[in-house]
Every structure is written in structure tokens, then in C-alpha cells.
Amino acid sequence: MKTKDKILQEALKQFNERGTDAVSIRSIGDAVGISAGNLAYHFKNTDAIIYQLYLNLAEALNQQVAKTQDLEMTLHNLAKRTKETFQILFIYRFLLIDFVHINRRVEGLQKHFLSLMDMRKMQFRFLFELFQQKGLFRKDITNEQYAELSDIIILYSNAWVSDGIVRFKGTNEALISHYARLFFMMTLPYLSAEGKGAFEEVLENWESM
Amino acid sequence: MKTKDKILQEALKQFNERGTDAVSIRSIGDAVGISAGNLAYHFKNTDAIIYQLYLNLAEALNQQVAKTQDLEMTLHNLAKRTKETFQILFIYRFLLIDFVHINRRVEGLQKHFLSLMDMRKMQFRFLFELFQQKGLFRKDITNEQYAELSDIIILYSNAWVSDGIVRFKGTNEALISHYARLFFMMTLPYLSAEGKGAFEEVLENWESM
DNA sequence: CATTAATTAGAACAAATGTACTAAATTTTG
DNA sequence: CAAAATTTAGTACATTTGTTCTAATTAATG
Numbered sequence: 050m051k052t053k054d055k056i057l058q059e060a061l062k063q064f065n066e067r068g069t070d071a072v073s074i075r076s077i078g079d080a081v082g083i084s085a086g087n088l089a090y091h092f093k094n095t096d097a098i099i100y101q102l103y104l105n106l107a108e109a110l111n112q113q114v115a116k117t118q119d120l121e122m123t124l125h126n127l128a129k130r131t132k133e134t135f136q137i138l139f140i141y142r143f144l145l146i147d148f149v150h151i152n153r154r155v156e157g158l159q160k161h162f163l164s165l166m167d168m169r170k171m172q173f174r175f176l177f178e179l180f181q182q183k184g185l186f187r188k189d190i191t192n193e194q195y196a197e198l199s200d201i202i203i204l205y206s207n208a209w210v211s212d213g214i215v216r217f218k219g220t221n222e223a224l225i226s227h228y229a230r231l232f233f234m235m236t237l238p239y240l241s242a243e244g245k246g247a248f249e250e251v252l253e254n255w256e257s258m
Numbered sequence: 259m260k261t262k263d264k265i266l267q268e269a270l271k272q273f274n275e276r277g278t279d280a281v282s283i284r285s286i287g288d289a290v291g292i293s294a295g296n297l298a299y300h301f302k303n304t305d306a307i308i309y310q311l312y313l314n315l316a317e318a319l320n321q322q323v324a325k326t327q328d329l330e331m332t333l334h335n336l337a338k339r340t341k342e343t344f345q346i347l348f349i350y351r352f353l354l355i356d357f358v359h360i361n362r363r364v365e366g367l368q369k370h371f372l373s374l375m376d377m378r379k380m381q382f383r384f385l386f387e388l389f390q391q392k393g394l395f396r397k398d399i400t401n402e403q404y405a406e407l408s409d410i411i412i413l414y415s416n417a418w419v420s421d422g423i424v425r426f427k428g429t430n431e432a433l434i435s436h437y438a439r440l441f442f443m444m445t446l447p448y449l450s451a452e453g454k455g456a457f458e459e460v461l462e463n464w465e466s467m
Numbered sequence: 468c469a470t471t472a473a474t475t476a477g478a479a480c481a482a483a484t485g486t487a488c489t490a491a492a493t494t495t496t497g
Numbered sequence: 498c499a500a501a502a503t504t505t506a507g508t509a510c511a512t513t514t515g516t517t518c519t520a521a522t523t524a525a526t527g
Contacts, residue, residue: 074515086476086517089515205413215357215368215372234406238399283484283485293507295507296504299505
């Protein structure tokens with residue numbers, strides 16, 4: 050593996066374990082087995098590493114969206130993609146844990162992040178409309194309510210990792226599965242009778258999916 | 259004001275503005291106008307300050323709960339208390355922003371925090387049951403669903419500040435009001451037809467409340 | 468092979484931080 | 498008022514961190 054990739058891998062590990070502020074170019078260099086001087090050659094400072102890791106996450110999420118658009122959007126497929134997306138987010142969890150702090154300190158990231166959020170919000174709105182047309186979502190829910198649901202869903206998808214790390218007892222796999230499931234269940238009271246049927250089928254096979 | 263209180267006030271300000279890691283006993287001392295040595299006499303280090311501020315928040319929240327139990331729990335009163343609670347949380351917002359990080363670094367805090375969360379969860383469950391008995395909440399919602407709603411509500415009440423700081427455009431007052439309202443609206447799809455009537459009345463007078 | 472470019476190690480420096488200690492000043496108490 | 502306790506300023510020290518620079522080594526290229 051190239052030095053640059055080794056650095057990114059080790060940095061990701063340390064960021065996730067100890068938070069961005071407790072990690073230095075020296076702590077990463079020591080673990081990788083290279084000098085701090087060499088590390089500074091590849092990345093000027095830890096902010097540059099954070100920025101690169103953020104770009105990697107954004108790219109992984111984009112690929113996930115592209116995947117989604119290829120498939121016919123059944124509830125079952127949506128559940129699968131949700132689980133995958135949650136796994137990706139967990140890999141880069143320090144970005145969600147140090148959310149506000151990173152936005153404050155890494156220049157140029159906030160703007161990019163906000164547009165990523167807007168994009169995801171639009172995707173959710175699209176999905177809600179689709180499922181409403183298919184008769185899976187209730188017809189008596191107003192547009193305003195769907196807008197608010199997607200806001201809450203965005204908030205949830207940024208916050209579940211932090212909540213899980215502090216409150217959840219169990220393995221990482223169990224954590225991811227639990228919060229992906231909870232995410233899915235947030236839409237339950239918005240479903241029509243027909244939607245609930247399909248929904249329960251998905252939930253029954255949740256673990257094996 | 260006593261030195262100790264001055265320190266706490268200034269520390270709270272700096273924590274909220276810059277995050278816990280960017281604040282030192284010297285930066286606080288300089289702002290208050292006392293020496294670092296003196297500050298170390300009152301609080302051994304920044305962790306001790308964080309811990310004290312956390313206790314202050316927990317105490318303020320407990321008082322809020324006591325207040326709630328005095329009143330007849332109408333939807334209108336609940337909305338008022340919700341707004342107040344959100345204001346309190348915003349005052350101590352660094353604790354929610356640096357959530358995971360503080361739990362990692364300040365010893366003895368995680369346990370206390372977890373029991374606080376459990377307590378709040380039980381309060382929500384109690385409220386849901388009460389409103390269900392009053393016919394404001396839907397009867398066809400299962401116990402499991404109410405358990406999950408309270409989990410999501412706990413998550414939301416820990417995460418809205420971070421979301422708001424990054425994504426919301428507007429004054430702090432508008433931010434608090436917006437997220438308290440969104441919090442309230444999360445329960446909307448769980449309401450009965452009767453509940454919705456009372457609910458909309460509350461929402462109409464939201465700003466003036 | 469020779470030269471150029473890329474990579475790496477290592478050292479040096481200033482700034483900031485937690486921590487510990489001393490001595491002076493102030494307040495409280497008897 | 499005198500003694501004791503509390504509060505305060507100031508200093509010193511070891512660590513850590515970002516940053517910058519130099520020189521050596523390795524890889525790439527013509």
C-alpha cells in the first residue's frame with residue numbers, strides 16, 4: 050500500500066477512536082512507522098487529512114446513490130441500501146461525531162457538506178413522493194409534513210452514530226443494524242395500510258437481509 | 259459575583275463558541291482577569307469545569323421536570339415546557355455538541371448522563387400513555403412503536419443543537435423556536451383526530467407562546 | 468548510466484498546555 | 498486585634514504540537 054493510503058487508513062482509525070483533536074501528525078506517523086517530516090510532506094496538517102477523508106466519504110455516498118438509481122425502488126431494496134449507507138457512515142464515524150467541530154475548523158468543508166445535505170434531502174422527498182404514488186405512504190400527510198419528515202431524517206442520519214456510541218450496548222454490527230432499523234421505523238406512522246404490510250415483511254427479514 | 263461563578267460563566271461562553279478542546283485554564287483566566295494559578299485553585303483543570311457545568315445543566319433539567327409535575331398536563335403546557343427546556347439545552351449547548359467527546363474524556367460523567375437519559379425516556383413514555391388515555395394519541399400504535407418514538411425523541415433532543423448550528427440560518431432565538439417546533443411536530447402522525455385539533459391550535463400560537 | 472524528481476528522516480523552534488509550587492494578599496474567625 | 502483559613506498572582510518545568518528547513522535516500526526518466 051502507498052504511504053498516502055497508509056496514512057489515511059491509520060488517521061481514520063485514530064480519529065474514530067480518539068476524536069480529531071487528540072490526533073497529531075506525530076501520533077499517526079508513529080503508528081504507520083514514518084517520520085513526522087515525511088507525513089507533513091504528504092499532508093500539511095491533520096486538517097488536510099480530515100478534508101481528504103471527508104471527500105472519500107462524500108464519494109462513497111455518491112456511489113451509493115448511483116447504485117440506488119439503477120434499481121427498481123422497492124421497500125426491500127431501499128432497506129438494503131439503507132443498511133449499506135449506515136455501514137459507510139459508521140466507517141467514517143468521526144466525521145459525524147465531531148460534526149460541528151470539524152465544520153468550524155476545516156475551511157471549505159461546511160459549504161460542501163451543506164450541499165451534500167440538501168442533495169440527500171431532495172432524494173428523500175423524491176422517495177416519499179414515489180412511495181405515495183405507489184400507495185405505500187398515506188395520502189393525508191401534507192407536503193409540509195413530508196418536508197419536516199425529511200428534515201428529521203437528515204438530522205437522524207447525522208446523529209445516530211453519536212447516540213449509539215454513548216448509549217448502545219453491543220457490537221458495532223449490532224449497533225449499525227439497530228439504528229438502521231430504527232431509521233426505517235421512523236416512517237412507519239406515515240405508511241398506508243398497504244404500506245404497512247410490505248413494511249412488516251421487510252422488518253421480519255431484517256437481520257438476514 | 260464570586261470568582262467561581264465568573265469562571266463558570268466565561269468557561270461556558272468559550273466552550274460554546276470554540277469547543278472544549280480549544281479552551282484552556284489560561285484562556286478563561288485571561289478573559290475573567292485572574293491568573294491561571296488562581297483558576298487552578300478553584301478548578302484543577304478544564305475537565306473539572308466541564309463536570310460542574312454538566313451538573314448545573316442536570317440540575318436545571320430536574321427543576322424543569324419538577325415544574326412540569328405541578329401543572330395539569332395539557333398539550334399547551336407541554337409545548338411551553340418544551341420551549342423552555344430547549345432554551346436551557348441551548349445555554350449549555352457545548353455539552354450536546356461535544357457529546358461523545360466529553361463522555362470519553364470526563365470521568366464519571368457517562369454513567370450519570372446515561373441515567374439522566376433513561377429518566378427522560380421514562381418521562382416521555384409516561385406522557386404518551388397519559389395522552390393516549392386522554393384520546394389525543396392514536397390507539398392503534400403498539401407499545402413497541404411508542405418505545406421507539408421515545409428513543410428517537412431522546413436522540414433528537416441531544417442532536418438538534420448540532421444540526422442547528424451547522425444548518426440553520428437565523429438568530430439563536432429563531433433556531434431554538436424552530437427546533438422546538440419540529441420536535442413537537444414529530445409526534446403529529448401519532449395523534450388521533452381529536453389530538454390533531456388541539457395540536458394545530460398549539461402550533462398556531464407557537465411564536466407568541 | 469546520469470540527471471532529475473519524489474520521497475523520507477531528522478532536527479530545530481516557537482507557542483501552548485497541564486501541573487505543581489511558593490509567597491503574598493485578603494477574608495474569616497475567635 | 499491576632500491568628501487561621503482562604504484566595505490570588507506569579508513562576509517554573511516537562512510535554513506536546515504545528516511548522517519549517519536541510520540533507521539523505523529512493524524512484525523515475527531520458
